[in-house]
Amino acid sequence: MKVLLVYAHPEPRSLNGSIRDFVVKRLTDAGHEVRVSDLYAMGWKASLDAADSTGWNDDERFEPSRASARAFANGHQSADIAAEQEKLLWADALILQFPLWWFSMPAILKGWVDRVYANGFAYGVGEHSDQRWGNRYGEGNLSGKRAMLIVTTGGWESHYSARGINGPMNDVLFPIQHGILYYPGFDVVPPFVVYRTSKVDEARFEATREALGERLDSLWETAPIPFLPQNGGAYAIPELTLNDDFSAGKTGFGAHVMG
Template sequence: MNPTTPQTGRPSPSTSPRKVLVVAAHPEPRSLNGALTEFAVERLRAAGHHVRVSDLYAMKWKAAVDGDDFPEHVADDRLRVMAESQRATLAGRLAPEIAAEQEKVLWADAVVLQFPMWWFSAPAMLKGWIDRVFTAGFAYGPEVPPPYSEGALAGRRALLSVTAGARETAFSDRGIHGRLAELLFPLQHGLFWFAGLTPLEPFAVFGSNDVSPERFEAAKEEYGRRLDALFTDEPVAFRSLVGGDYDREMRLLSGIEEPGTSGIDLHVRSGA
């Protein structure tokens, strides 16, 4: 059993095997995403890890946040989502399916999100899982540690496994779709790092609408290497909000970056 600290539920860094939560978001289990989910589960279990899976489409997960998420909310009252979610979270009064997913996140030493890139973002089902599960009082808010640092869910690693229909060159620095790191920044930085999880470089399969058996085997080989190094790979070196790099207005201090750095790269430590 992998012990956790009693105050936070954070996993102990020195224990093995580890616990991994895989969250899958594709409506077709026979899809490439379904195959990658199955491969990841088998690979991780073969390495001795404990794995739990949240297959959102199989679960028929409700994507939209509404008053039903907070059973004690009075229907005629205005729904203030942050305040209501924090109150329900801290009181242990969330909808049962949300509480169950939060328990899985707390249980895990690492979280893997498996999804296709649809319209340059995650599917609505996965976005809805994030919206409903990462509540105030659980992942953010004044009752938990500050964001972009050793936050509420610190001590856990996080990996995005993404499929994209376009070729890899289209997601390059001069590619028409923009850099993959830019498209995934809302998840890597705005979800994982904001809530204290440690994000790894994402794994991606490009040209996913036509993957030959040979290319699938190559993808599995590369993904296998990434899964084997889930707890040893160097993470993305995002700057900490509390590390002295930002002012009181949450703006990066002038001149702290390498010359010529711009955009999202400003928020990655120089030389990392």
């Protein structure tokens, strides 16, 4: 299988750097092809702007979505964006690895999403009618591929528990797993999270590697998070609200997951 690892941490000698090296070795030793987009090392430009559309007329008012659609359709995207899109199309699985900073991904990784997820590539595809509302949330150009998050955080696991002060980890990661990964079609497997990073000694790191290795070995067999597909009958269209016979009595993020 082919795996794209998009990695976002500024220090290669960090815990994240050691985890990245382990992931690459484990997958490669198992016979998989691995490509790494190390965003800090690449000097990745995080901000989406008119320079991303090489054919954009400077006299026009910049409209990000329209510019993105036109650049993607006409081959006018900047070279770095096109290269990352090619990697996504090449890969059978995507792994996003990052430290949890202020309840989300680092800005450089968010910028990777903003720029690479072009209109016509990751969104704005498919029929929009009273029967379907585009190819998204379970469909899309990246359907048939798998995705997983590897996340580190300084907080305790209890801080991210069902009644923890930070909110459940599945809720914290919902915008990424559901909105960034499931939206364009990925099957999203449960995340691998390392808590209390400042307390990782050699023994904990060895245990972390063992647990992560097992997750990587079973990446293609692990059941994905059972998000409800948009066009499968669970949602009224075009309102895109859950029908009464789905997730009855449930609200919030958990209502969009089966069971």
